[in-house]
Amino acid sequence: MAVTEMTTKLTLGPIAYHWSAERRRDFYARIADEAPVDEVYLGEVICSKRAPFHEGELPETIERLERAGKTVIVSTLAEVMLKRERKATDDLAAMDAPEIEVNNAAGLYARGRRPHRIGPFMNAYNEATIAWMAGQGATHVCLPTELPAEAIAVAAAAARDVGLGVEVQVFGRASLAVSARCYHARAHGRTKDNCRFVCEDDPDGMPLSTRDDAPILRVNGIQTQSESYVDLLPEADRLVADGVTHLRLMPQDVDMVAVAGVFRDVLDGALPVDEADGRLGLLSGAVNLSNGFYHGAAGYRRIAMIART
Amino acid sequence: MNTGVHTVSPVRLPGGGVVSRLACGVVQPILSRVVRRIARRHPSLFARLGPHQGTDFLIDPVDLPFALHLRPDPDALLFRAVPRDAVPQAGAVIRGRFLLLLELVDSEEDGDAAFFSRDLEVSGDTEAVVRLRNALDDVDGSIAEETAAMFGAPGRAVLARLRRAYTPEMERT
Amino acid sequence: MSLAELICPAGTPAALRTAVDAGADAVYCGFQDATNARNFPGLNFTPDELAEAVAYAHARGTKVLLALNTYPPAGKVDLWRQAADTAARLGVDAFIVADMGVADYIARTHPGVRLHLSVQAAASSPEAIRYYCAHFGVRRVVLPRILTIPEIRQIKREIPCEIETFIFGNHGLMVEGRCSLTNYLTGQSTNMDGVCSPASDVEYARHEDGSMSSQLAGFTIDRFGPEEKAGYPTICKGRYTAPHRPEGYYAFEEPVSLNLSRLLPELIDAGVHAFKIEGRQRSKSYVRGVVRAFRAAVDDIRAGRQANMADLVALTEGQKQTQGAFETKKWR
Numbered sequence: 097m098a099v100t101e102m103t104t105k106l107t108l109g110p111i112a113y114h115w116s117a118e119r120r121r122d123f124y125a126r127i128a129d130e131a132p133v134d135e136v137y138l139g140e141v142i143c144s145k146r147a148p149f150h151e152g153e154l155p156e157t158i159e160r161l162e163r164a165g166k167t168v169i170v171s172t173l174a175e176v177m178l179k180r181e182r183k184a185t186d187d188l189a190a191m192d193a194p195e196i197e198v199n200n201a202a203g204l205y206a207r208g209r210r211p212h213r214i215g216p217f218m219n220a221y222n223e224a225t226i227a228w229m230a231g232q233g234a235t236h237v238c239l240p241t242e243l244p245a246e247a248i249a250v251a252a253a254a255a256r257d258v259g260l261g262v263e264v265q266v267f268g269r270a271s272l273a274v275s276a277r278c279y280h281a282r283a284h285g286r287t288k289d290n291c292r293f294v295c296e297d298d299p300d301g302m303p304l305s306t307r308d309d310a311p312i313l314r315v316n317g318i319q320t321q322s323e324s325y326v327d328l329l330p331e332a333d334r335l336v337a338d339g340v341t342h343l344r345l346m347p348q349d350v351d352m353v354a355v356a357g358v359f360r361d362v363l364d365g366a367l368p369v370d371e372a373d374g375r376l377g378l379l380s381g382a383v384n385l386s387n388g389f390y391h392g393a394a395g396y397r398r399i400a401m402i403a404r405t
Numbered sequence: 406m407n408t409g410v411h412t413v414s415p416v417r418l419p420g421g422g423v424v425s426r427l428a429c430g431v432v433q434p435i436l437s438r439v440v441r442r443i444a445r446r447h448p449s450l451f452a453r454l455g456p457h458q459g460t461d462f463l464i465d466p467v468d469l470p471f472a473l474h475l476r477p478d479p480d481a482l483l484f485r486a487v488p489r490d491a492v493p494q495a496g497a498v499i500r501g502r503f504l505l506l507l508e509l510v511d512s513e514e515d516g517d518a519a520f521f522s523r524d525l526e527v528s529g530d531t532e533a534v535v536r537l538r539n540a541l542d543d544v545d546g547s548i549a550e551e552t553a554a555m556f557g558a559p560g561r562a563v564l565a566r567l568r569r570a571y572t573p574e575m576e577r578t
Numbered sequence: 579m580s581l582a583e584l585i586c587p588a589g590t591p592a593a594l595r596t597a598v599d600a601g602a603d604a605v606y607c608g609f610q611d612a613t614n615a616r617n618f619p620g621l622n623f624t625p626d627e628l629a630e631a632v633a634y635a636h637a638r639g640t641k642v643l644l645a646l647n648t649y650p651p652a653g654k655v656d657l658w659r660q661a662a663d664t665a666a667r668l669g670v671d672a673f674i675v676a677d678m679g680v681a682d683y684i685a686r687t688h689p690g691v692r693l694h695l696s697v698q699a700a701a702s703s704p705e706a707i708r709y710y711c712a713h714f715g716v717r718r719v720v721l722p723r724i725l726t727i728p729e730i731r732q733i734k735r736e737i738p739c740e741i742e743t744f745i746f747g748n749h750g751l752m753v754e755g756r757c758s759l760t761n762y763l764t765g766q767s768t769n770m771d772g773v774c775s776p777a778s779d780v781e782y783a784r785h786e787d788g789s790m791s792s793q794l795a796g797f798t799i800d801r802f803g804p805e806e807k808a809g810y811p812t813i814c815k816g817r818y819t820a821p822h823r824p825e826g827y828y829a830f831e832e833p834v835s836l837n838l839s840r841l842l843p844e845l846i847d848a849g850v851h852a853f854k855i856e857g858r859q860r861s862k863s864y865v866r867g868v869v870r871a872f873r874a875a876v877d878d879i880r881a882g883r884q885a886n887m888a889d890l891v892a893l894t895e896g897q898k899q900t901q902g903a904f905e906t907k908k909w910r
Contacts (some may be wrong), residue, residue, distance in 0.1 A: 173878055175753060177702045177724065185705070201699070201706035217756060221770065223651040224679025232713075242758040242767055243651060250652035272759050273752040273814070276702075276724030276903060277910045283820050288910040304818040306798040307826045312763075312818065315829065320752070322645035322762055388765065394795060453590075453620040512592075512862040518893050521808050521833070528784065532619050532777035539620030542861050543590035 104336050104363050105134040106356060107263060109170045109346040110141045111269070112316055114295045117150045123347070124157045128164035131353045133345065133358035135167040139188070141174050141199055141217070142274070142310035143317045144181045145291070158194060169195040174217040174274050175318065176202040190199045197238070209233040216240055216265065217274070221247070223254030236261035238344065241270045241326065244392040245334065261341045266328035266377075267355060268346025269301065269314055269321040270395060288318075300349035312396075324386035324396050330374050330388055332362055350379050420470045428470045429486035436473070439552045440484035441545075444477075446551070451479045453540035457533040463495035466503035477537070493577030497529035497537075504567065509538070511547045582842070582876050583852040584645070585742060586869045589621045589859055594631045596639075596862045601873030605640035606674060607631065608772075608857065612654075613661040614645040615698055615754075616858040617772030618831075629668045641671040643856075647696035649677045649755070649769040659683055666691055674720070675699075677756050681714040694718040694742070696768075698755035704736035711739050718742055720854060723750055723836060724910075727848050734849030738846045743845060745838040745892065746868055747856025749902055750843045751814050751831045755855075759813040775812045782811075800833075805897055807898070809833020835894030836902055837873070839887040843902075864893050 097169050108127060111120065118399050127136060135150075138157060138316040164306055172188050173181055189206035197202055199215035203230045213236040214220050220237045229237065237260050239251055252262045280302060281291035295302075301314030314321040325348060328335065332343060343363075345355055358375050361367035377385060388397035444450070451458055454477055472492050476483040487493065500504070501524055501578040507513035509525070516538050519525035527534050541548070553564040586602035588594035595604045601729060608614025610622040623631060628644075640762045644665040650658045658680050662673060666688040673691060675681045676698035684693060697720040701707045710716040718740040721730065734741055752759070761767040764779045779795040788804030792811035799816035802808045809815050814830040823829075837843065842853070853876070855868050875885035891899055903909045 174756070175700075175702070176706065177729070182703055182705060194889075200703075201701055201709045204704045205705040205709035205712075219649055219677070219755060219769070221677065222648070222652040222655050222679055223789050224655045224683060225677055226652075226679075228678050228682045237676065240769075242761050242769070247651035247653055254652065270758065270762070272762050273757040275830070276722070277751060277830070283823060283827075287908045289907065302820055304820055304829055307801055307817060307819060308798050309819075310797060312797060313759075313813075313829075314818075320759065320830075388756075389761065392765065394765040395758065397765075427696075455619065480854070509861075512866075515861045515864040515867070515893055517810075517860055518864070522791075522892070523802070523805070523808055526782075526784065526790075528782050531780040531782065535618065535777040536620035538861070539590060539618070543592045545592050545595070 104188050104332075105261075105339070105342045106132065106359055106363065107135040107342050107344045108133045108137065108352070108356070109265065109268065109344045110137040110139055111347045112142055112269070112319065112321070113299050113301065113349075114143070114146050114293060114317065115299055115348075116296065117153050119299075120150055121153060121157070123235050123352070124161060126353055127252070127356075128161050128166065130397045131356040133166065133356050135169060135342065136161050137171045137197060139170040139172065141215075142319050143295070144184060145276070145288075146171055146180065146295075146317075147184060149293075162194075167195070167199050169213060171197040171215055172199050172203040174271075175216075175276070177276065180208045182309070195235075197236075204232065207233065211235045213261075214238060220251070223251060226251060226255050226260065227258060230255070230258040230260055234260060236263065236342070237261040238265070238342075241265045242389045242395065245331070245338070245390050246392075248335070248340065248390075249338040256339050256341075261346050262339060263342035264335055264340050265326055265346060265366045266332060266335070266343040266359065268325055268348050268352070269323075270389065271319055271327050272313070272322055272395075273320040275320070278318050279320065280317050283315065291317075309381070320384065322395060324384040325380050325399075326389070326395075327373070327376060327380075327385035327386065327398075328387055328390055329359060329362060329376055330369050331387060332359070333369075336363075348380075348383075350381065356377050420472065421488050425488035425490075429488060432471075432486045435556075436484045436486060437439045440475075440482055442555060443548060443551070444479060444482055447544045448479075450540045450544060451477065453543060454536050457496075457530075457536045460496040460530065460533045461493060462533065462537060463492055463498045464506060465489075465498060465500040466506055467500060469503050477540075489559065495529060497533040498527070498532070499534060499537075500526040500528075507549050507567075509548050510541055512542050513547075581851060582846050582880065584869065584872055584876055585852050585854040586745075587855055587860065587865060588631070589616065589618075589857075590862075591623065591631055593858075593862050593865050594642075595866045597869050598635050598638050598846055600866050600869035602640055602869055604643055604671070604852075605631075605635060605791045606643040606645055606854075608645040608903075609661050609665075610771045611657065611661070612648055613650075614657050614729065614768065615647050615696075615768065615772045615774075616645070617648075618859050619777055621859060624874060625664050625668065628665065628670075632669050636656060636669070642669075642693075643672045643674055643694065644670040645674045645696070646680060647674050647676045647698045648772045649698075650680065651770045654677060655683075659687075671794065672717075675714075678714075681710065681716070683699045685714045687717075694720060695739075695761060696720055697722055697744070699749075700753045700755045704733050706859065707733070707739065710840045711737065720744075722753060724753070726907050727841065727844050727904055730845070731848040739746060740851035742837060742852040742854050743838075743850050743904075744856055745845070745853040746872065747835060747860075748810075749831065749834055749836040749900060753815065757814075763797055765811065775810060801858040803904050807833070832898065834898040834900045837894065837899035838901055838904055839875060839885070839890070841904055842875060846879065860893075867893060874881075 278288035586597040
């Protein structure tokens with residue numbers, strides 16, 4: 097299928113962490129004014145207890161971003177079990193605008209055949225599932241972060257065939273697991289119901305190391321994330337060639353405007369990949385970058401490419 | 406990183422020297438017969454071993470005066486008693502009391518449970534051990550009984566005596 | 579009152595016969611490939627073995643359920659379709675599925691075979707379950723091990739299908755079907771390859787002081803003192819340090835097994851139709867012991883007697899048991 101005058105879109109995924117309302121406001125103000133991203137996902141995906149802290153700001157943030165020319169999409173919760181989670185999902189599914197990204201089958205049920213995006217927690221691993229979802233009103237699919245390159249190519253081609261946008265996470269910590277149990281609360285001897293929002297202390301996740309001091313994972317409430325930041329900057333060309341239409345940056349506790357700038361420059365051919373990747377390394381500070389999943393290797397690994405030095 | 410093959414250095418246990426060598430000499434003909442018979446009667450066992458038909462297993466019954474070396478290659482089956490001071494380099498080592506090992510072979514005991522309780526120790530190539538365990542677990546009936554039966558009534562009597570001798574100390578719940 | 583069917587694991591043909599003989603109402607098993615979530619070395623069934631197993635089970639009134647509960651990566655869907663075709667031809671009584679593409683294929687191609695929704699689909703709300711029922715004709719949902727009994731009762735009121743819950747075995751903590759921990763360290767995926775802490779990447783090392791450490795792909799998952807009970811080297815049961823926990827702690831869960839033997843009457847009362855015993859990777863000895871014990875317990879409950887459960891703690895991981903989320907939401 098011909099790829100006609102399609103420019104690759106850069107997106108900003110939903111904030112996974114419990115950042116304060118004030119921090120979020122400042123963050124999105126800068127994104128609106130300065131970041132070369134085309135689309136921004138908002139909303140609480142991880143913990144329904146956090147939502148009241150920032151959902152009041154949502155309309156204003158949407159307005160602010162749209163005024164800056166960004167497309168806004170609201171993401172639904174990855175885990176839906178409690179009454180408030182079911183209600184939150186139903187409420188989002190009832191909206192006509194902005195677009196929604198569904199992360200749980202409960203959201204698919206509520207949305208019916210009305211248009212929606214498929215989030216990375218929906219496990220759209222293959223062409224059969226993508227075709228099914230397209231038939232049910234999906235307009236866009238974000239592939240699972242652990243999907244390797246060969247499968248991405250097949251999935252992207254299938255999605256494009258049925259008119260779907262295709263998104264892949266290219267920056268930030270990978271979501272490795274979600275649970276009903278809150279590991280932030282557990283680490284502090286509390287339960288989920290009695291957590292007192294201790295996760296707010298860790299804006300980039302709480303680090304876990306093995307007992308011989310190898311950093312390994314990050315805890316973010318009920319979510320477990322990779323220690324490393326996924327970095328598919330050197331793979332961006334191949335992703336685009338394989339039919340991926342949207343590249344997702346996950347917000348981390350780094351200069352995300354600069355991160356977006358580096359990706360935009362590479363997509364525009366304005367910056368050589370190796371130089372750009374060097375910049376990304378500096379922006380990421382002490383955090384390791386990884387691309388193992390993409391290459392079918394252990395996710396934490398960084399597989400060298402010819403483009404890399 | 407895991408390289409698939411490991412060498413495991415043996416730990417020091419009694420079971421070297423002259424006594425051990427004599428014991429090995431006594432049991433060797435029996436072992437050879439046993440393993441050939443099992444292989445003949447349960448050929449599907451080898452399929453479950455997959456790539457580990459050529460792996461050297463050291464099975465170490467800590468309360469016997471020798472260890473056992475198994476290479477479950479259907480074309481060149483090897484099962485021999487070895488003195489502890491002369492054990493070969495093994496890909497995988499399984500260590501525990503003799504009756505426990507016997508009961509694991511017969512699925513009277515659960516290998517994972519024995520591992521959780523630390524009665525069973527595994528080192529080296531864990532996949533090889535898991536494959537051997539699953540292969541043996543798919544054998545119906547009792548390999549120990551089959552073996553004992555090869556030696557008629559005296560064989561069965563020995564097995565029964567062995568089990569009685571151990572049972573009081575097996576902390577069964 | 580529900581039938582309280584006993585759904586039992588079978589990793590090998592011998593284990594399947596053991597489960598049938600011990601009183602299983604149904605056994606579940608899988609092929610020797612990535613199409614099921616226990617794709618472990620030396621485990622599972624060839625098509626010929628499955629044919630014999632179905633004959634053995636059906637002759638004794640036991641059902642056979644085929645686990646087809648992983649997520650095919652794009653480009654490899656045919657392996658899952660072929661597995662479904664083969665198993666349908668061999669007469670399995672139900673498929674346990676998670677992937678929507680796989681569910682859709684079976685619903686269209688083999689409409690006569692029941693579909694059960696695997697725990698790997700992580701359907702934990704009435705709406706999610708209704709989605710699969712409405713679109714694929716799912717007849718039973720295997721609930722995640724994260725719900726309390728009142729929550730299960732509430733769900734039952736709002737869904738049109740049967741409920742199956744785990745009652746014994748591995749106590750999975752992470753939402754199933756959403757876990758890439760193993761892939762992050764080993765390059766093998768739980769969802770796509772059906773593995774969890776694959777044995778090929780596991781190493782145990784004994785130290786001078788008698789302690790033992792378990793490693794996965796070179797990462798130390800745990801270190802057990804000389805007398806300490808051990809567990810599987812799964813990432814979610816490991817001990818780690820955090821900035822304020824320098825001593826190391828079980829960040830997710832201790833090595834512990836689920837045992838709901840005392841809650842069976844309440845689960846039946848809440849509307850649970852079938853009880854699932856985890857452990858296709860375990861031995862015949864485990865299958866025999868656990869199935870016999872729960873068979874007797876369920877028969878006692880059905881007959882209105884007090885169930886007298888045999889002690890199964892020796893078979894549990896870490897030799898510790900829990901009622902997990904089923905007992906209290908404080909577990910969360």
